[in-house]
Amino acid sequence: MIAINNVSKWYGDFQVLTDCTTRVAKGEVVVVCGPSGSGKSTLIKCVNALEPFQKGSVVVNGIAVENTKTNLPRLRAQVGMVFQHFELFPHMTITQNLTVAQIKVLGRGKEEALDKGLKLLDRVGLKSQADKFPGQLSGGQQQRVAIARALAMDPICMLFDEPTSALDPEMINEVLDVMVQLAREGMTMMCVTHEMGFARKVAHRVIFMDQGAIVEDATKDDFFGKPHSERAQNFLAKILQH
Amino acid sequence: MNYHWDWLFFFQEADDGLMYYQWVLSGLGWTVAVSLTSLAIALLLGSAFGVLRTTPNRWLIAIGDTYVDVFRNIPLIVQLFLWFFVLPELVPRDIGLWMKQDLPYFVTAVIGLGLFTGARIAEQVKAGINSLSRGQRFAGLALGFTEWQTYRYVRLPMAYRIVLPALTSEAMNVYKNSAVTYSVGILELYFQYKQIIEKTSQVLEITIVITLAYFVVAFATNRLFAWIEQRSRVPGMIAGGQGGK
Numbered sequence: 001m002i003a004i005n006n007v008s009k010w011y012g013d014f015q016v017l018t019d020c021t022t023r024v025a026k027g028e029v030v031v032v033c034g035p036s037g038s039g040k041s042t043l044i045k046c047v048n049a050l051e052p053f054q055k056g057s058v059v060v061n062g063i064a065v066e067n068t069k070t071n072l073p074r075l076r077a078q079v080g081m082v083f084q085h086f087e088l089f090p091h092m093t094i095t096q097n098l099t100v101a102q103i104k105v106l107g108r109g110k111e112e113a114l115d116k117g118l119k120l121l122d123r124v125g126l127k128s129q130a131d132k133f134p135g136q137l138s139g140g141q142q143q144r145v146a147i148a149r150a151l152a153m154d155p156i157c158m159l160f161d162e163p164t165s166a167l168d169p170e171m172i173n174e175v176l177d178v179m180v181q182l183a184r185e186g187m188t189m190m191c192v193t194h195e196m197g198f199a200r201k202v203a204h205r206v207i208f209m210d211q212g213a214i215v216e217d218a219t220k221d222d223f224f225g226k227p228h229s230e231r232a233q234n235f236l237a238k239i240l241q242h
Numbered sequence: 243m244n245y246h247w248d249w250l251f252f253f254q255e256a257d258d259g260l261m262y263y264q265w266v267l268s269g270l271g272w273t274v275a276v277s278l279t280s281l282a283i284a285l286l287l288g289s290a291f292g293v294l295r296t297t298p299n300r301w302l303i304a305i306g307d308t309y310v311d312v313f314r315n316i317p318l319i320v321q322l323f324l325w326f327f328v329l330p331e332l333v334p335r336d337i338g339l340w341m342k343q344d345l346p347y348f349v350t351a352v353i354g355l356g357l358f359t360g361a362r363i364a365e366q367v368k369a370g371i372n373s374l375s376r377g378q379r380f381a382g383l384a385l386g387f388t389e390w391q392t393y394r395y396v397r398l399p400m401a402y403r404i405v406l407p408a409l410t411s412e413a414m415n416v417y418k419n420s421a422v423t424y425s426v427g428i429l430e431l432y433f434q435y436k437q438i439i440e441k442t443s444q445v446l447e448i449t450i451v452i453t454l455a456y457f458v459v460a461f462a463t464n465r466l467f468a469w470i471e472q473r474s475r476v477p478g479m480i481a482g483g484q485g486g487k
Contacts (some may be wrong), residue, residue, distance in 0.1 A: 045380070048383075048384060050380050050383060050384060072383075073383075073386045073387065073388050073391075074386065076383060076384055076385070076386045077385065077386025078386075079384070080384075081380075081381075081384035083377050083380065083381060083384075084377075085375065085377050087375070087377040087378055087380065087381035088381075089378070089381070089382075089395070089396055089400075090400060090476055090478075090479055091399045091400055091403065091476050100385075100395055101385035101386060101387065104387070104391060104395065105385060105386035105387060105391075106386075132477075132478070133476055133477045133478045133479075134478065135476065135477065135478025135479045136477055136478035137478075149385070150384075150385075153385065153386065
């Protein structure tokens with residue numbers, strides 16, 4: 001589904017990604033973790049070409065994103081993405097947030113888009129908030145709407161870029177619950193997150209990044225059981241201490 | 243003070259058969275027409291060039307920057323003279339003649355004032371777009387929007403809301419700046435003001451009336467924009483100001 005081959009990226013002289021290679025198979029849930037500044041968010045944004053890269057290749061569903069002939073809007077419409085800061089459109093109601101891309105990108109009719117949007121809103125438990133604006137919702141609620149907005153496009157896979165990092169602790173679980181449910185339904189997912197509980201529960205593989213490189217790419221059991229690299233061991237020791 | 247007050251002179255007939263108050267109204271009409279047309283041109287140009295300056299393409303940015311640099315750095319009156327007197331000499335003879343003889347002054351004046359004001363609005367639109375988080379563009383693109391669609395549906399609707407107070411000032415400035423077009427033969431309010439002083443010498447009365455006329459149109463514009471600001475306020479967003487008050 002997603003193949004990342006030898007991707008390197010520089011900001012000027014500064015190399016942010018070094019020769020990253022990994023795969024996400026259909027139906028697989030892959031968690032990407034690592035210390036801040038390790039390039040996790042940059043890597044996941046390369047998957048739908050929000051961040052350009054200078055070397056290597058990313059192939060999504062058979063299509064190379066770095067190819068200048070690729071119709072990026074069309075490809076991105078098939079890849080759902082959820083951001084750290086939700087990024088709902090503040091001037092639109094929740095309903096409009098859920099339908100605007102369905103109508104303008106996929107060309108669905110208003111009725112159909114609304115139907116789909118409200119169904120997904122119900123699924124994330126927020127049906128009663130349909131006519132509110134994002135600014136009137138809590139962070140956790142906004143992130144659940146953002147997930148519903150991505151799902152409304154019927155994506156073939158979902159990218160999560162630190163979806164719970166900007167949330168107050170008491171709101172993290174309501175978002176993770178939605179993600180767990182999604183994983184169990186067989187959605188292909190690539191998640192940048194520090195939530196190791198989530199990784200243990202649903203991930204098939206865990207990727208550990210440090211200083212722009214993929215240091216460890218292992219099955220969940222191997223990663224939590226016996227990480228090869230010292231850096232991954234240190235990282236786990238630090239975040240699992242408490 | 244030996245000034246001879248005479249408010250009734252407004253109802254005296256001038257040498258063209260109209261009464262002086264009709265001169266004032268006619269001038270006011272031209273002022274409003276020049277200002278509103280220029281403002282419409284300026285909003286279009288300002289939005290287009292403001293958007294260009296926020297695109298990822300450095301050539302488009304250069305085009306936008308050049309426009310703003312040129313039109314913001316030359317005094318308005320000099321710009322108008324350039325359009326009226328210099329440009330017709332630089333273009334092929336036939337076009338130059340047509341510009342001098344057949345092209346209505348009004349058209350040249352509103353293009354001149356529109357380009358000048360548009361450069362200022364471009365600056366504000368750019369600032370508004372840049373004040374939005376980078377993630378808003380990403381979110382739009384990730385949903386499959388084209389770059390243009392992220393402007394149309396995501397970025398411009400918020401950017402306009404953010405810069406509305408600045409746009410209000412700009413809209414009010416257009417009325418005041420339109421007085422400069424008297425220098426290229428537009429028979430607007432300031433032109434009539436000068437003319438009435440020459441004919442009647444009732445300086446104080448006409449100055450008071452003209453002052454009020456400018457104040458009323460600018461203030462009405464201010465109230466109109468405040469109303470738009472009120473109407474377009476997004477629930478749940480922290481309000482930036484108090485509606486231009």
